[in-house]
Amino acid sequence: MRVLLPAGTTETALIDGISAAGAAPELMEHTPSADVEILEYGRPTTAPVTPVSPNGCPTPAAVTRAVREVIGFDATVVDAGLVQPTGAPTVDLGVEPGADIREPEAVPDAEAIFDRxxxxxxxxxxxxLLIGETVPGGTTTALGVLTALGEPAGVSSSLPDNPIERKRRVVDEALAASDLAAGDCEGRPLAAIRAVGDPVQATVAGIAAGALESEADVTLAGGTQMIAIATALRHAGVDESLSIATTSFVADEQGDRLEEACERLDCxxxxxxxxxxxxxxVAMRRYCAGEAKEGVAMGGALSLVPDGRMDDVLDRLEGVCDRLGIDPDGDPDSGPATHTEGDGGP
Incomplete structure (x- = not known):
């Protein structure tokens, strides 16, 4: 089993009230770079931020890293539009960061990214293959793509209270800027990503399509962001067997909508x-309270844990949190205060 982690950025994350992925915009752009360092090394190395919320909730990268330390798996990071460098080794596919989806084109070279x-x-x-993602603002771009494709659109959030109406207003503005209405990109998923998506979507979709054509078993590791990727693949005519693996935190928030989406997509x-x-x-308490929920292949990694080994993962997660400077009792003055977002993020 190989875990692939495309990591990138979109200026959509800078829209006020959209993303919980950073304490300040100048820090947010470092979050994916820090995530992949945590996956690779167990802590940030060159990234100047530690993605932990003010309440002590760590990035899902901490959970994925804990799983990796317990069961071991090969991991490959793909630069899918990082705006800041990372100390982790990456596969460079020549992907640029995404623009604000309220611009006429959010990912002008979506087709070329997909092809590479x-x-x-x-x-x-x-x-x-298990494919995850880390991209601040990613659930808003997921909502944009789902809406452009004319699919039922509901996405998760890294916040306990999902600002879904704010996201819908942003998507409405984005579609108008691209001279599109809901459903106008039906059957044209790359047009949807080009207009209102992000470069990580084009990267994940391309990798998944290529691997499926080579007869690999592919699991999309994430929740509603991966529903958007699966939808894009189906609209592109990819009909091979496909799986989605996510956390109970996303499933609890989404209710029947998640299962219904997977049934509709034959996943x-x-x-x-x-x-x-x-x-x-405190880290685990904050997840149970509705923070973070998913991202950085967390749900997929957890699905790999054999029966009887989850306690080992939780023990190791406490160790990873200690390395990240998180006080186990939740003292807000003792730890870092920047937040990450994956699929669970706004």
Whole structure:
């Protein structure tokens, strides 16, 4: 099993009230770079931020890293539009950061990104791939793509209270800026991503399509952002078997909508409850309170944990949190205060 983590940015995340992925805009752009360093090294190295909320909720990268330390898996990071450098090794597909979706074109070279990612995915020798993502603002761009494709549109949030109406207003403005209405991109997923998406979407979709054509088993690791990717693949005519793996935190928020979406897309769904409610550590308490929920392949990584090993993962997560400077009791003055966003993020 290889875990692939495309990491990128979109200026959509800078819209007021959209993303919880940073304490300040100048820090937010470092979040994906820090995420991939945590996945690779267990802590940020060159990134000047530690993605932890003021309440002590760490980036989902901490959970994915904990799983990796317990069970081991190969991981490859793909630069899917990072605006800041990272100390982690990356595959460079020549992807630029995304623009604000309220611009006429958010990802002008969506087709070229998809083609390069497709070639990369087709070249991978692995039989089993799990593809995650880290991109601040990613659920808003997911909502944009779903709306442009004319699909039922509901997305998650890293915040306990999902600002979904704010996201819908932004998407409405974005569609108008691209001279589109809901459903105008039906059957044209790359046109949807070009207009109102982000470069990580084009990258994930391309890798997945290429790998599926090479007969690899592909799992999209995430929640509603990966629903948008699966939708794009189906609109592109990709009909191979596809799986989605996410966390119970996303499933609890989405209710029946998540299962209904997977049934509509003919995707197998795996939901993993890591049992955070059995621990008193602030990090796990904050997840149970509705923060973060998903991202950085967290749900997919948790789905790999064998029966009887989840307690080992939770023990290791406490160790990762200690490395990140998180006080286990939740003292707000003792730890960092920047937040990350993956699929669970706005």
């Amino acid at each position: 990612a497709h070639a990369f995915g087709a070249s991978l020798p692995d039989d089993d 197998d769904l795996t939901v993993t409850d890591p049992g955070f409610d059995a621990r008193e550590h």
